[in-house]
Amino acid sequence: MEEADNLYTALDDLEQYTRRNSLEIHGIPDDCYSSTEEVVLKLAAVLNVNVNPSDIEITHKLKRRGNNSSPVIVKFISHKVETSLYKDRVKLRNVKVLDVFPGYSNAVRAEEPRIFLNKNLTNYRRGLVSRANQMNRDGLLTSFWTIDGKIFAKTLPSGDPVRIFIDYDLDAL
DSSP states (O other): OHHHHHHHHHHHHHHHHHTTTEEEEESOOGGGOSOHHHHHHHHHHHTTOOOOGGGEEEEEEOOOTTOSSOOEEEEESOHHHHHHHHHGGGGGGGOOHHHHOTTOTTOOSTTOOOOEEEEOOOHHHHHHHHHHHHHHHTTSOSEEEEETTEEEEESSTTSOOEEEOSHHHHHTO
């Protein structure tokens, strides 16, 4: 059984590595843009990050049920471009859909959803992040974050970060 676990971990690591240059953009309604590349370029412009069409390898929508805003996934040619855009995601706290797409007429100004920029994680790591997020809301964690698909958490503000590999790591905190 240990060999199977090791193989599963190695496969997950490899899959995550292939997603290294990819980001997910959430919160942009499907009907306000004509191409997914347009979403990436306009969002980068609003964040004052230099992204050119030649920096983008591919973009497309991710299928999610019951949602009028499908997440957009973008894979960049360069890890540097992906990192520069991801680092400036904190500026999104003050950015609304109308800031990115000023001509979007269907935007409900009062309840406009926030725009989020996330790393493209494997399903397993997305589950770990979801669980860490719940633990954070429950007050069991001070903070958690991802860096290049690696998950870290803190239980005390002054404590050392702990790398999260599996569910047991979260249980042990």
